[in-house]
Amino acid sequence: MKSPLTFFLFISLVTFLDQSVCAEPQPKVPLQARKEWKFENEGIVFSNDFSGARLNDCSQIEKNIFKVTIEPENHPINRSPWYAFKISSAKKQSIQVRFNLTHPGIASKPKISLDGRQWQPLEKKLWTPADSEKKTPATALLEIGAAPLWVFAHQPVGLQDLDDWITEISKAPFTKISTIGKSMEGRSIRQLSIGNPNANNFIFIIGRQHPPEITGSVGLMGFVDTIAKDSDSSKKFRKDFQTIVIPVVNPDGVEHGHWRSTLGGVDSNRDFGPFTQVETRVVRDSLVSIAKLPKARVFLFLDFHSTSEDIFYTQRDEDRTFPVLFTQRWLKGIQNHFPDYAFKRDSGHNENLPTSKTWAYKTFGAAGITYEFGYGTSFDNVRKIATGAAEEMMKIMLEETSSR
Ligand SMILES: [Zn+2]
Numbered sequence: 001m002k003s004p005l006t007f008f009l010f011i012s013l014v015t016f017l018d019q020s021v022c023a024e025p026q027p028k029v030p031l032q033a034r035k036e037w038k039f040e041n042e043g044i045v046f047s048n049d050f051s052g053a054r055l056n057d058c059s060q061i062e063k064n065i066f067k068v069t070i071e072p073e074n075h076p077i078n079r080s081p082w083y084a085f086k087i088s089s090a091k092k093q094s095i096q097v098r099f100n101l102t103h104p105g106i107a108s109k110p111k112i113s114l115d116g117r118q119w120q121p122l123e124k125k126l127w128t129p130a131d132s133e134k135k136t137p138a139t140a141l142l143e144i145g146a147a148p149l150w151v152f153a154h155q156p157v158g159l160q161d162l163d164d165w166i167t168e169i170s171k172a173p174f175t176k177i178s179t180i181g182k183s184m185e186g187r188s189i190r191q192l193s194i195g196n197p198n199a200n201n202f203i204f205i206i207g208r209q210h211p212p213e214i215t216g217s218v219g220l221m222g223f224v225d226t227i228a229k230d231s232d233s234s235k236k237f238r239k240d241f242q243t244i245v246i247p248v249v250n251p252d253g254v255e256h257g258h259w260r261s262t263l264g265g266v267d268s269n270r271d272f273g274p275f276t277q278v279e280t281r282v283v284r285d286s287l288v289s290i291a292k293l294p295k296a297r298v299f300l301f302l303d304f305h306s307t308s309e310d311i312f313y314t315q316r317d318e319d320r321t322f323p324v325l326f327t328q329r330w331l332k333g334i335q336n337h338f339p340d341y342a343f344k345r346d347s348g349h350n351e352n353l354p355t356s357k358t359w360a361y362k363t364f365g366a367a368g369i370t371y372e373f374g375y376g377t378s379f380d381n382v383r384k385i386a387t388g389a390a391e392e393m394m395k396i397m398l399e400e401t402s403s404r
Contacts, residue, residue, distance in 0.1 A: 055070065084152045096140070302369050319361070
C-alpha cells in the first residue's frame with residue numbers, strides 16, 4: 001500500500017464486500033408476538049404461545065364478549081385467512097368471540113378441540129358468519145373451562161406432525177432422509193428419497209408452500225404412503241423409480257401461522273423464477289442437481305396445496321410432456337378409480353406466473369401439476385383419493401418403463 005488513504009480504502013472495500021456476501025437475510029414480515037391475554041375478572045386466558053398460532057390481539061368488549069384480531073403477516077395477501085388460538089377459563093362459562101380480520105378474507109367456521117387430537121367443527125348454531133352489508137363480524141359462541149379450548153381455522157397438521165410422519169416412513173429400508181438446506185429462520189428443509197437408489201427415473205413431490213393448506217399435506221402424506229406401502233405395484237414402482245419428497249417448503253411460515261408468505265415476505269409459489277427466497281433456492285438446487293445426474297429422467301412434478309375445491313392445475317394437453325399426455329391419462333385413471341369423485345382440471349392456470357409447476361415443466365419437460373384438495377374435504381376422503389391417485393400414477397409410469 002502506497003499511502004494510508006489507499007490502505008483505508010482497501011480495508012473499507014474488503015469490509016463492504018465481506019458484509020454484502022455474508023450478511024444474513026433478515027425477515028421482511030413482522031413476527032407475531034407470542035403471548036397470553038389474561039382477563040383477571042373472568043379468569044379467562046387467550047393464548048397464541050404455540051407453534052402455528054395466529055392471534056394478533058385480543059380485547060374484552062363486554063363481560064363475556066371478546067374480540068380477536070387476526071392480521072396477516074403481509075399485504076397485499078391472498079384471501080386465505082388462518083387463525084389458531086387457545087382459550088381457557090378458571091370456571092366453566094360461555095363466551096362470545098368476535099373475529100376482526102384486518103385484511104380481506106372470510107373467517108371460516110372454526111374447528112375446535114380440547115386436546116389437539118380429537119377435532120370437531122363448531123356446531124352450526126354456535127356460529128354466525130360475517131355480514132359485509134350489515135358490517136357485523138363473524139361470531140362464535142364457545143364453552144370454555146380449565147382445559148384450553150383450541151380454536152383453529154382448520155384442523156391442523158403442524159411441523160411436529162409432519163416431522164413424526166417423516167420419521168415413521170423413514171424406518172423403511174428403502175428410504176433416505178436428508179436435510180437439503182435451511183429456511184431463513186434456520187429450520188431444516190428435509191427431503192425424503194423413496195425407492196431404489198440406483199433407479200434413474202424420478203418423481204418429484206413438494207408441499208406446504210402455503211401454511212394454512214393442510215389438506216394438501218394430508219394428500220401428500222397419503223400419496224407418498226401409497227408409494228411406500230407393501231403392495232406388488234408399489235414394490236415394482238420403487239424398483240424402477242426414486243420418489244423425491246420435500247414435504248415442507250415453508251417451515252417458517254407454518255411455525256409463525258402465516259397466511260401465505262415465507263419469513264422473507266414472499267409467496268414462495270410466485271418465486272420459482274426470481275428465486276429471491278432461500279427456501280425456493282434450496283428446492284431448486286436439490287431437484288436440479290438430481291435431474292442432472294447421469295441418465296436421470298424426471299417423469300413428474302407434483303406440488304400439493306389446498307383451495308376451495310379439489311382441482312388440478314396443469315399444462316394444456318397440447319403442451320408436450322414426457323411421458324406423453326401424462327396428465328390426461330392420469331386424470332382419466334383417477335376418474336375411473338373413483339367414478340363419483342367430482343374434481344376439476346384447469347389447464348394453463350397462472351401459466352405466466354412463476355409458480356413451481358410452470359418452473360418444473362419448463363425445467364424438466366415433465367408434467368408439472370399443482371394438486372389442490374378442498375379445504376373442506378375430510379381428511380379421510382383426501383387420504384382415500386390420494387391413495388387411488390398414487391396407484392393410478394404408478395400404473396402409468398410402470399407402463400412407460402416396461403414399454404422402453
Ligand atoms: Zn396454495
